[in-house]
Amino acid sequence: MPIGLTHVIILSTALFFIGVYGFFTRRNLITILMSIELMLNSVNINFVAFNKYLYPQNIDGIFFSIFIITIAAAEAAVAIAIIINLYRSHNSIDVEEANEMKY
Amino acid sequence: MNAQEIIFYLIAAYILGTGIMAVTTNRIFRAAIWLLFSLVGIASLYFWMDLEFIAAIQIVVYVGGIVVLIIFSVFLTQKAGDEMPVALKSRTLPAAFASLFALAFTANILLHHNFGSASNVMFDPNMDKIGMAMLNTGDGGFILPFETVSMLLLAAMIGCIVIAMKIKKEATQ
Amino acid sequence: MSSITTILLIPGLPLLAFLMLGIFGNSSSWLKNLAGIIATTFMAISCLLSVQTAINYFVTADLAEKGFAPIILFKYNWLSFGSGVSIDMGALLDPISAMMLVVVTFISLMVHVFSLGYMKGEERFATYYAFLGLFTFSMLGLILSSNIFQIYIFWELVGVSSFLLIGYYFAKPSAVAAAKKAFIVTRFADLGFLIGILTLGFYGESFDFQTLIQRFTDHQSPQFLAISAASFMGITALSWGLMLVFMGGAGKSAMFPLHIWLPDAMEGPTPVSALIHAATMVVAGVYLVARLFPIFAISDQAALDVVAFIGILSALFAAIIAFTQTDIKRVLAFSTMSQIGFMMFALGVSNYGGENGAGFSASLFHLFTHAFFKSLLFLGAGAIIHMVHSNNMDDMGGLRKHMPITHISFLIACLAISGIPPFAGFFSKEAILHAAHASSPITYYLALFTSMLTAFYMFRLYFNIFWSSEAKPMHNAHGEGTWSMKIPLIILGLLSIVVGFIPFSHYVSSDGKSLETHLDLMFSILPVSLAAAGILFAAYLYKNKNEKPAQIAQNLGGIFSLVKQKFYIDEIYLFITHKIIFNLIGRPAAWIDKHIVDGFYTLTATTTEEFSSTIKGWQSGNLQSYALYFLASVLGLAILIIYALI
Numbered sequence: 001m002p003i004g005l006t007h008v009i010i011l012s013t014a015l016f017f018i019g020v021y022g023f024f025t026r027r028n029l030i031t032i033l034m035s036i037e038l039m040l041n042s043v044n045i046n047f048v049a050f051n052k053y054l055y056p057q058n059i060d061g062i063f064f065s066i067f068i069i070t071i072a073a074a075e076a077a078v079a080i081a082i083i084i085n086l087y088r089s090h091n092s093i094d095v096e097e098a099n100e101m102k103y
Numbered sequence: 104m105n106a107q108e109i110i111f112y113l114i115a116a117y118i119l120g121t122g123i124m125a126v127t128t129n130r131i132f133r134a135a136i137w138l139l140f141s142l143v144g145i146a147s148l149y150f151w152m153d154l155e156f157i158a159a160i161q162i163v164v165y166v167g168g169i170v171v172l173i174i175f176s177v178f179l180t181q182k183a184g185d186e187m188p189v190a191l192k193s194r195t196l197p198a199a200f201a202s203l204f205a206l207a208f209t210a211n212i213l214l215h216h217n218f219g220s221a222s223n224v225m226f227d228p229n230m231d232k233i234g235m236a237m238l239n240t241g242d243g244g245f246i247l248p249f250e251t252v253s254m255l256l257l258a259a260m261i262g263c264i265v266i267a268m269k270i271k272k273e274a275t276q
Numbered sequence: 277m278s279s280i281t282t283i284l285l286i287p288g289l290p291l292l293a294f295l296m297l298g299i300f301g302n303s304s305s306w307l308k309n310l311a312g313i314i315a316t317t318f319m320a321i322s323c324l325l326s327v328q329t330a331i332n333y334f335v336t337a338d339l340a341e342k343g344f345a346p347i348i349l350f351k352y353n354w355l356s357f358g359s360g361v362s363i364d365m366g367a368l369l370d371p372i373s374a375m376m377l378v379v380v381t382f383i384s385l386m387v388h389v390f391s392l393g394y395m396k397g398e399e400r401f402a403t404y405y406a407f408l409g410l411f412t413f414s415m416l417g418l419i420l421s422s423n424i425f426q427i428y429i430f431w432e433l434v435g436v437s438s439f440l441l442i443g444y445y446f447a448k449p450s451a452v453a454a455a456k457k458a459f460i461v462t463r464f465a466d467l468g469f470l471i472g473i474l475t476l477g478f479y480g481e482s483f484d485f486q487t488l489i490q491r492f493t494d495h496q497s498p499q500f501l502a503i504s505a506a507s508f509m510g511i512t513a514l515s516w517g518l519m520l521v522f523m524g525g526a527g528k529s530a531m532f533p534l535h536i537w538l539p540d541a542m543e544g545p546t547p548v549s550a551l552i553h554a555a556t557m558v559v560a561g562v563y564l565v566a567r568l569f570p571i572f573a574i575s576d577q578a579a580l581d582v583v584a585f586i587g588i589l590s591a592l593f594a595a596i597i598a599f600t601q602t603d604i605k606r607v608l609a610f611s612t613m614s615q616i617g618f619m620m621f622a623l624g625v626s627n628y629g630g631e632n633g634a635g636f637s638a639s640l641f642h643l644f645t646h647a648f649f650k651s652l653l654f655l656g657a658g659a660i661i662h663m664v665h666s667n668n669m670d671d672m673g674g675l676r677k678h679m680p681i682t683h684i685s686f687l688i689a690c691l692a693i694s695g696i697p698p699f700a701g702f703f704s705k706e707a708i709l710h711a712a713h714a715s716s717p718i719t720y721y722l723a724l725f726t727s728m729l730t731a732f733y734m735f736r737l738y739f740n741i742f743w744s745s746e747a748k749p750m751h752n753a754h755g756e757g758t759w760s761m762k763i764p765l766i767i768l769g770l771l772s773i774v775v776g777f778i779p780f781s782h783y784v785s786s787d788g789k790s791l792e793t794h795l796d797l798m799f800s801i802l803p804v805s806l807a808a809a810g811i812l813f814a815a816y817l818y819k820n821k822n823e824k825p826a827q828i829a830q831n832l833g834g835i836f837s838l839v840k841q842k843f844y845i846d847e848i849y850l851f852i853t854h855k856i857i858f859n860l861i862g863r864p865a866a867w868i869d870k871h872i873v874d875g876f877y878t879l880t881a882t883t884t885e886e887f888s889s890t891i892k893g894w895q896s897g898n899l900q901s902y903a904l905y906f907l908a909s910v911l912g913l914a915i916l917i918i919y920a921l922i
Contacts, residue, residue, distance in 0.1 A: 015119060019126070021126060032899075035125075037142075073168055101897035
């Protein structure tokens with residue numbers, strides 16, 4: 001069967017849920033950030049796949065991906081800043097320790 | 104089974120494999136490197152899909168920027184060689200179950216959905232098309248998001264500096 | 277002025293006095309000093325208006341030939357229950373209410389005047405007069421009620437005023453206990469009263485007196501047939517209704533066995549006892565039976581027999597106990613109970629209409645005369661207590677030299693109550709004994725015996741106070757009392773002599789038509805001579821202090837102490853309430869309330885608390901838990917929407 005949209009979509013879904021699993025499971029904030037990056041990448045794959053296989057006359061999907069990458073970069077930077085700030089106050093980046101929002 | 108399919112399956116396996124390693128390994132530095140491999144795999148997927156520009160951006164920004172940033176922060180906050188604390192069992196089991204179930208559910212829907220056939224136009228995104236569209240002020244132009252994103256990047260930069268700044272206490276000399 | 281204005285002013289003026297003195301009396305100092313004068317003035321105007329109304333009704337309106345018909349002066353539909361049943365507020369003027377207006381306002385006026393001197397110097401002087409005003413207003417409202425529910429409302433108001441007045445000296449625990457006891461016992465009786473009202477009102481389809489009387493005395497009316505057909509435990513609903521209404525009346529009039537509050541009620545100030553527990557409130561029960569008398573007499577003879585029985589039993593019971601009491605006010609209290617027993621008894625042996633209704637007129641005649649001499653006795657006792665500062669007979673003696681006016685008026689009252697001609701009590705007692713004789717011999721002999729006992733114990737009281745031993749030297753200098761205390765005694769004394777001569781049955785009779793009664797001198801010889809014998813025996817025992825009474829008491833031994841303890845009725849009541857009602861009903865009910873009813877709510881609260889603690893745990897502050905919940909919810913929603921469940 002030739003590789004079609006469905007294959008790529010399934011790949012990106014699998015990658016997304018790998019990221020979700022990592023997000024739920026990891027205790028270190030930086031590894032959580034890494035899982036988020038995986039999720040964003042899977043979304044990127046989705047966009048370009050839809051663009052290539054369903055609407056090849058447009059290039060909108062590519063632009064979505066470009067902007068997502070840009071914003072992901074900015075967001076990763078802000079997240080690192082927060083992590084550093086949190087590290088300063090708690091002296092640890094274990095997410096179990098940051099539970100001041102508890103009842 | 105032609106070469107295209109084989110290459111696709113190899114790339115897919117590679118992406119997923121390194122992804123799984125990135126989220127399950129115990130050592131943080133190794134996790135970062137597995138992430139790097141996974142992102143490179145995704146770039147190769149873009150190459151396979153004839154999207155050279157995106158692939159290039161992926162490697163430059165993600166691999167060369169974000170992963171490096173992550174590695175910096177790893178070094179800033181802890182000893183990279185130590186083992187991380189293991190995840191709680193009460194966390195992994197429900198998470199695994201939820202993820203697998205969600206994956207199965209989504210996959211089921213996707214497999215049964217008829218996405219419609221593509222038009223027969225060739226998919227040919229070359230650089231000047233992308234460039235012209237990016238700065239086009241007319242219809243179908245992306246000048247507005249382009250400018251907005253640049254402002255967002257500025258805001259993000261300032262935000263990072265403010266958040267990560269150490270507030271100097273008035274030194275009592 | 278128009279009759280409606282008059283009839284509204286008569287209770288309205290005491291109410292105004294109550295409001296003014298009650299609200300402003302203690303705060304404004306000039307009002308406090310004038311409180312007595314203001315209240316007395318209002319009362320005097322009210323009395324004049326009552327007398328004018330009565331004269332108008334009895335004399336100038338030409339009703340004597342046709343019979344004195346009841347006049348409804350006004351009627352205001354207050355609460356309507358649909359299907360024609362409604363509670364109307366109205367004023368009913370008929371012979372008994374006209375007579376009672378005069379009695380209540382006049383006695384109240386005398387008490388007001390007496391209290392000017394007796395209660396002088398009291399801290400809460402204005403409050404006292406305010407309460408007197410409230411009581412008078414309630415009693416007048418009760419008298420004028422045209423509707424059985426209205427009479428119930430004023431009945432309760434009278435009970436409240438009585439409570440306030442008995443408990444006037446609220447710093448004394450015995451006064452507080454007495455006030456509570458009076459209120460609780462009468463309230464318990466009023467429970468029966470209310471059930472009776474509802475029974476009669478339900479079957480009679482109306483609450484108006486006139487409508488009820490008309491429907492229940494007509495043996496063909498649908499309401500009468502309905503109420504006679506319905507029966508419960510073998511007694512018809514009509515009898516139940518009347519018996520329960522009588523229970524309310526018996527409670528207020530201190531009939532056996534609901535009499536226990538009356539001796540204790542003597543804890544209030546003595547003028548209060550004169551007003552409430554001699555002349556006005558305690559006769560409310562008699563008044564109620566008199567109001568419903570046509571129904572009793574025509575439609576339910578058995579109920580009337582119960583009234584008669586309770587009446588004569590209470591009379592005899594109280595007379596026996598009065599022999600042994602040493603507190604002068606308690607002797608007078610039991611005497612009141614006995615005399616009211618006579619009134620109830622006279623109503624009970626009477627029939628309706630013409631000659632057969634002589635008992636009705638006799639009863640109300642006795643009510644009329646009794647008001648005068650009993651309040652005179654109480655006011656005299658008040659003057660005595662004021663001088664001697666003690667209630668006990670043993671502290672008194674030979675007071676005739678120190679208190680001449682009180683002595684003469686007390687003697688007149690004692691002669692009146694014993695039934696010696698030509699004083700007032702003679703005529704009214706004759707009428708009662710006549711009615712008893714016409715009914716049956718046994719009742720006659722019992723009544724005769726009781727009136728002989730009355731003479732004996734009243735003169736025991738008289739001789740112990742005014743003769744007996746030589747007077748102790750009196751240290752207090754205020755003597756017999758101010759003129760404001762003496763004037764009512766003189767007026768009431770004169771009236772006790774004169775009112776017997778009013779041809780009462782000419783004006784007040786069971787069916788409204790004038791009844792000619794004449795005095796049968798042959799008949800009167802036996803009662804009068806028995807009364808005289810009683811007086812002489814009392815003189816023999818008590819005129820000079822000697823050992824004979826103590827010896828008799830010792831010889832009678834156990835019987836004497838049984839009687840002195842009032843036949844232990846109070847102890848029986850306490851036993852029943854504490855051991856039986858509290859333990860068998862009260863405690864289990866309290867347990868159920870605390871553990872089951874409250875327990876249910878506590879359980880609800882605890883469950884909610886547990887539940888909320890569990891939910892609270894979900895806010896763990898943990899980022900990944902939140903994300904997990906989020907994913908789960910999204911999945912859930914997706915499943916619901918995609919598979920079209922929503």
